[in-house]
Amino acid sequence: xxxxxxxxxxxxxxxxxxxxxxxxxCACGRSANQPFCDGSHKVTTLTPVKFTxxxxxxxxxxxxxxxANQPFCDGxxxxx
Ligand code: FES
Ligand code: FES
Numbered sequence: 001x002x003x004x005x006x007x008x009x010x011x012x013x014x015x016x017x018x019x020x021x022x023x024x025x026c027a028c029g030r031s032a033n034q035p036f037c038d039g040s041h042k043v044t045t046l047t048p049v050k051f052t053x054x055x056x057x058x059x060x061x062x063x064x065x066x067x068a069n070q071p072f073c074d075g076x077x078x079x080x
Contacts, residue, residue, distance in 0.1 A: 003045040005029040005065035010080055012060035012073035017053035024048040025061055025071030035061040035071070 006029030013035040017023070023036060027049050030040035037048035049070045053059075062070065064077035 001043065001045050002028075005046060007064045007066070007080060008034045009063040010077045011063050012077070013063050014058055014060055017055070017057060017059050019053050019056040022050060022052045023071075024050050027065060027070065029065040035063060 005027060008026070008029040008031070015035065025048055026033075026035055026037045026041070028041035028044045028046040030044070031038040032040065041047060051071055060073045062073045062077070064073075064080055066076045066080060067074045068076065
């Protein structure tokens, strides 16, 4: 089973988060519902990252899946 993520895209996804809502960010890069998990990670050793929005605001979630600050983009995509 693959244990490395696929690059979904080499840019973050801008999403409007809702305060108090829980999300599952796709860590494997295989979801068809980026940047969120759709269960496609089952063919890998990876699992989604669960997080709760602290405020209702726009956020940039990592699309390259190589960020060191999951689930948020930290600029690592520029090095890929
Ligand atoms: Fe990628 Fe679930 S589909 S982590
Ligand atoms: Fe992954 Fe920016 S999209 S670090």
